[in-house]
Amino acid sequence: xxxxxxxxxxxxxxxxxxxxxxxxxxxxxxxxxxxxxxxxxxxxxxxxxxxxxxxxxxxxxxxxxxxxxxxxxxxxxxxxxxxxxxxxxxxxxxxxxxxxxxxxxxxxxxxxxxxxxxxxxxxxxxxxxxxxxxxxxxxxxxxxxxxxxxxxxxxxxxxxxxxxxxxxxxxxxxxxxxxxxxxxxxxxxxxxxxxxxxxxxxxxxxxxxxxxxxxxxxxxxxxxxxxxxxxxxxxxxxxxxxxxxxxxxxxxxxxxxxxxxxxxxxxxxxxxxxxxxxxxxxxxxxxxxxxxxxxxxxxxxxxxxxxxxxxxxxxxxxxxxxxxxxxxxxxxxxxxxxxxxxxxxxxxxxxxxxxxxxxxxxxxxxxxxxxxxxxxxxxxxxxxxxxxxxxxxxxxxxxxxxxxxxxxxxxxxxxxxxxxxxxxxxxxxxxxxxxxxxxxxxxxxxxxxxxxxxxxxxxxxxxxxxxxxxxxxxxxxxxxxxxxxxxxxxxxxxxxxxxxxxxxxxxxxxxxxxxxxxxxxxxxxxxxxxxxxxxxxxxxxxxxxxxxxxxxxxxxxxxxxxxxxxxxxxxxxxxxxxxxxxxxxxxxxxxxxxxxxxxxxxxxxxxxxxxxxxxxxxxxxxxxxxxxxxxxxxxxxxxxxxxxxxxxxxxxxxxxxxxxxxxxxxxxxxxxxxxxxxxxxxxxxxxxxxxxxxxxxxxxxxxxxxxxxxxxxxxxxxxxxxxxxxxxxxxxxxxxxxxxxxxxxxxxxxxxxxxxxxxxxxxxxxxxxxxxxxx
Numbered sequence: 001x002x003x004x005x006x007x008x009x010x011x012x013x014x015x016x017x018x019x020x021x022x023x024x025x026x027x028x029x030x031x032x033x034x035x036x037x038x039x040x041x042x043x044x045x046x047x048x049x050x051x052x053x054x055x056x057x058x059x060x061x062x063x064x065x066x067x068x069x070x071x072x073x074x075x076x077x078x079x080x081x082x083x084x085x086x087x088x089x090x091x092x093x094x095x096x097x098x099x100x101x102x103x104x105x106x107x108x109x110x111x112x113x114x115x116x117x118x119x120x121x122x123x124x125x126x127x128x129x130x131x132x133x134x135x136x137x138x139x140x141x142x143x144x145x146x147x148x149x150x151x152x153x154x155x156x157x158x159x160x161x162x163x164x165x166x167x168x169x170x171x172x173x174x175x176x177x178x179x180x181x182x183x184x185x186x187x188x189x190x191x192x193x194x195x196x197x198x199x200x201x202x203x204x205x206x207x208x209x210x211x212x213x214x215x216x217x218x219x220x221x222x223x224x225x226x227x228x229x230x231x232x233x234x235x236x237x238x239x240x241x242x243x244x245x246x247x248x249x250x251x252x253x254x255x256x257x258x259x260x261x262x263x264x265x266x267x268x269x270x271x272x273x274x275x276x277x278x279x280x281x282x283x284x285x286x287x288x289x290x291x292x293x294x295x296x297x298x299x300x301x302x303x304x305x306x307x308x309x310x311x312x313x314x315x316x317x318x319x320x321x322x323x324x325x326x327x328x329x330x331x332x333x334x335x336x337x338x339x340x341x342x343x344x345x346x347x348x349x350x351x352x353x354x355x356x357x358x359x360x361x362x363x364x365x366x367x368x369x370x371x372x373x374x375x376x377x378x379x380x381x382x383x384x385x386x387x388x389x390x391x392x393x394x395x396x397x398x399x400x401x402x403x404x405x406x407x408x409x410x411x412x413x414x415x416x417x418x419x420x421x422x423x424x425x426x427x428x429x430x431x432x433x434x435x436x437x438x439x440x441x442x443x444x445x446x447x448x449x450x451x452x453x454x455x456x457x458x459x460x461x462x463x464x465x466x467x468x469x470x471x472x473x474x475x476x477x478x479x480x481x482x483x484x485x486x487x488x489x490x491x492x493x494x495x496x497x498x499x500x501x502x503x504x505x506x507x508x509x510x511x512x513x514x515x516x517x518x519x520x521x522x523x524x525x526x527x528x529x530x531x532x533x534x535x536x537x538x539x540x541x542x543x544x545x546x547x548x549x550x551x552x553x554x555x556x557x558x559x560x561x562x563x564x565x566x567x568x569x570x571x572x573x574x575x576x577x578x579x580x581x582x583x584x585x586x587x588x589x590x591x592x593x594x595x596x597x598x599x600x601x602x603x604x605x606x607x608x609x610x611x612x613x614x615x616x617x618x619x620x621x622x623x624x625x626x627x628x629x630x631x632x633x634x635x636x637x638x639x640x641x642x643x644x645x646x647x648x649x650x651x652x653x654x655x656x657x658x659x660x661x662x663x664x665x666x667x668x669x670x671x672x673x674x675x676x677x678x679x680x681x682x683x684x685x686x687x688x689x690x691x692x693x694x695x696x697x698x699x700x701x702x703x704x705x706x707x708x709x710x711x712x713x714x715x716x717x718x719x720x721x722x723x724x725x726x727x728x729x730x731x732x733x734x735x736x737x738x739x740x741x742x743x744x745x746x747x748x749x750x751x752x753x754x755x756x757x758x759x760x761x762x763x764x765x766x767x768x769x770x771x772x773x774x775x
Contacts, residue, residue: 030440051080057089067093075100081109086119112137114146133158140163141730141762145186154190160196161186165762166732176206179761223351224250229258232768236756238298238305239344240266254278268294270344281331282320287363289313289346303381304337311340315349333377338388342379352379364615367402392440392544395421411456411468418565421446422544427482431653433681436486443481445542449565450474463512469505469530469559473568474498477541492540499536501568505529505559518585526595528575531558534603535570539610541565547612551619552644552656553577553593553630562605567614571602587636594629596649616682619656624649637662654678670696690714695723703730707738718743734760 058073071089087102100119107113119133135143142165145158163186166177184199194216202210227250234242244262251257262270271292277284290312299305299424312335319329333349333356335341341349354377363370374394376706378387398419403412421444428440451473459465477497507528514521545564555561556577560569576717577595582588597620606615606624619626626649632642645657662671677689695709704727711721725738737757759767 029360039240054078069093083107094169098699101309140167141482143186154584156188156190158186160184164732165764166730176203178730179204181764224256225250226250230766230768232262232770233757234262234345236345237753238266242270264294266295266298268292272346279320280319281322284318285317286318287313287346288315289341289344293345299343300381302383304339304383305381307341307383308337308340310337313341313346313349321484325364326360326362328360332356332358332375335377338377338383338385339379339381343381353377354379366405367400367401369398371396371398373397386426389426390424390440392422395423397421408454409456411454413452416449416451416453419447420545420565424481427484429484433686434482435613435616435682436488437613437683438487439547440544441481441484441542441611444478445481446478446546447565448476454531463510465507465509467507467509469503469507471501471503471559472506473501473503475500475565475568479542481542486609487611489611490540491611492537497537497541499568501532501535501570503529503559507557519582521580521582523578523580526557526576526579527535527560528557529572529600530569530574532570532602535568535605537607538570538603538605538608540565541566541610543610543612543614547614549614549618550656551597551625551628552646553595556593556595556597556628561620567605567610570605574598574600576579589634590632592629592631594627594631595626597625599623599625613682617678617680619646619649622649626655629650667699668697670694688715691720704729705729732762734758734762 014509052149054077055071056074056076057071058257059071061072062068063070073087075084075086075089077084077089084100084104084106086100086104088100090099090101091097092099097120099461100116103119104116104119105113107725113136115132115134115136126193131147133143133145133148136559141163143158143161143163145161147159149157149159151157161183163179164180166179168177169175180203181197182201182203183197185197187196187198189196197215198213200212202209227247229246229248231246232244233432234244236242242262242264244260246258246260249259255275257273257275260272260274262272264270270289272289274289275286290310292310293308296306296309303499313333314335315333317331319327321327333341333354341354342352354376355462357372359370361371361431365443372394373396374392376388376391378385378391380387386509398417398418400415400417402415402550404414407413423444424440424442427438429436429440431437451471451734453469453471455467455469460466469718475498479492479495479497483493505528506528509524509526511522511524514523530683543564543566546562547566548563549560549561557575561571570630575595575597577593579593580591582590599620599622604621608615615621619628627647628645629647630642630644632640634640640662641660643657643659646655647653648655654676656676658673658675660671660673663669671694673693675689675693677685679685679688692712693709693712695707697705698706699705706724706726709721710723713720714720717742720743722741725736727736728734735758737755739753739755741753750772757768
């Protein structure tokens with residue numbers, strides 16, 4: 001490195017060169033679409049204290065007559081993680097300006113890059129110019145401009161700017177990107193923290209499709225700013241075409257709101273409001289919506305959609321952290337009729353079943369507490385439907401789990417407590433194929449359950465895993481319900497009841513590892529036995545939380561196979577099975593479980609009728625259960641097969657299960673699932689239920705794909721759901737359009753078919769048609 005008059009070249013001047021280059025331009029580039037940059041004022045703060053400056057050049061020259069300091073030839077500056085290269089860097093002491101010339105490139109620690117032919121800046125960083133400017137951010141967005149100018153230290157102006165988030169075409173870099181925004185001027189104002197694009201033109205595939213005199217958006221230093229958001233469009237059978245225009249309003253640093261007006265061609269204007277407030281220890285969201293329907297008769301006659309004119313809803317959701325362990329919150333919704341939110345597809349409220357709740361939870365190192373109260377909304381267009389009135393009101397349900405910190409006799413001691421208090425205003429009763437089912441009785445019932453469990457695991461030198469278990473449980477009931485009219489079973493007609501259950505269990509597992517030159521196999525026989533007395537008051541008490549009972553391979557080895565506390569498994573039972581896992585060097589993988597359960601002694605709880613016939617046709621009602629299993633194969637060629645099944649214990653007839661076959665490669669993926677449920681008249685299913693569901697996606701011509709699917713009810717020979725769509729996806733754009741047709745003979749909703757579309761420009765935002773089709 002050569003230098004002239006080095007004694008006059010001070011460290012302060014080098015710092016000025018680097019600071020001017022890095023600070024005044026990198027942070028000032030106007031990224032107007034949410035890029036994660038930093039303002040000029042903040043750059044200096046990010047450079048570590050005591051950071052060393054490295055300067056490399058072919059030659060350093062000080063011209064005393066012209067007061068000019070120059071670094072010439074292959075200039076490289078590295079300071080605090082920032083890097084700059086240029087062919088030449090000059091500082092003029094007379095004019096107070098610094099100039100970087102020739103292929104200037106700046107790189108920030110986060111990977112953002114700025115390219116320019118030359119850079120000219122004053123020594124107070126207030127004013128300057130760049131020519132042939134190009135910016136590449138770490139998330140692959142790009143801004144190109146003919147020139148840039150910094151004015152007064154607070155404003156940056158780019159002339160003839162072009163913005164895009166698309167990568168250049170590898171075969172033809174000069175070809176226009178898929179989309180880009182061109183503007184005559186791009187102005188970043190550091191005082192108002194806004195970015196203004198003047199004479200903005202949006203281009204798609206090089207062709208202009210939209211023009212605006214100007215667009216003004218907040219810059220990257222502004223987290224929130226009031227203004228209109230991207231509109232959303234929808235199209236449905238009974239609502240018509242809808243255009244939603246949301247407006248976002250910042251109320252304070254901790255409060256904001258969004259007001260959305262949707263105009264439907266068939267029903268008029270729907271107004272929605274969402275108010276959000278953040279507290280020091282939590283958040284609260286309040287939502288309201290309402291409409292005065294213009295054409296209620298568009299809906300099916302006799303439905304709540306057709307008979308209601310003015311419709312609306314109010315919802316509130318909050319969560320507050322009382323301390324690091326305790327959380328309190330609620331999520332509730334009230335609406336004018338029982339189908340408004342579902343018909344108008346209000347976000348988060350479109351489901352048929354809606355759970356309103358208030359809760360208190362606590363989580364410790366070895367314990368857990370959860371208390372909740374529930375009210376269930378059932379959204380249905382039938383005004384006479386009593387399904388919602390038949391739902392239980394839960395106030396409250398309490399769960400507590402505790403694990404002792406110290407071992408007891410070398411094993412783990414745990415405790416579980418559950419308290420449930422519910423009421424109903426209507427009986428939940430129906431008859432199927434001559435069988436009466438009382439899913440709930442009018443009145444109030446309470447139950448308190450407490451259980452202690454101890455278990456310990458031993459591993460013998462031969463690899464046998466032995467796990468003994470002891471458990472004790474007690475239940476207390478308070479009953480104040482109407483008697484089940486017409487029930488032929490032995491129902492307990494009393495105001496209170498108690499019961500207990502004691503269990504002694506033993507589990508044996510013997511994993512066997514087998515290896516070959518190209519594969520590994522694990523075969524694990526499993527045997528369990530649980531000795532218990534008979535279930536007390538079996539079938540004579542209400543069953544509220546143990547109705548959704550399914551016996552399959554996933555529940556084969558459960559100690560108590562009932563899904564809730566209201567029923568408890570009694571008698572001595574053994575569960576026997578084997579599970580297998582195999583992996584091959586060629587890429588094949590196998591797994592499976594197969595087994596059976598045996599009622600060895602005592603009363604079989606699953607053969608004992610209760611108010612909902614929960615054990616009927618379950619596969620466990622006989623002394624020898626049905627055979628259950630699951631299995632799967634994965635291949636290195638993208639083909640996979642998975643099956644779950646229950647086979648009759650006498651003739652191996654297929655009772656319940658599903659079979660899924662899937663294939664996937666770079667251009668094609670498909671999945672076919674067949675599901676079979678044998679008739680269970682005593683449990684509410686009068687006929688067999690067989691359904692085939694398929695979904696496929698074919699990728700063609702670079703980024704384009706076509707997808708679709710059907711759900712075919714084989715028993716009724718009805719296509720219950722059909723979907724067909726087209727999509728495009730590259731690194732900067734996603735476009736999807738889909739048609740969905742849904743049929744449900746039990747619930748003819750307000751809209752049978754919908755069209756949904758979504759166009760996403762990365763870093764700009766979304767344009768949607770439809771609100772829930774493609775979520």
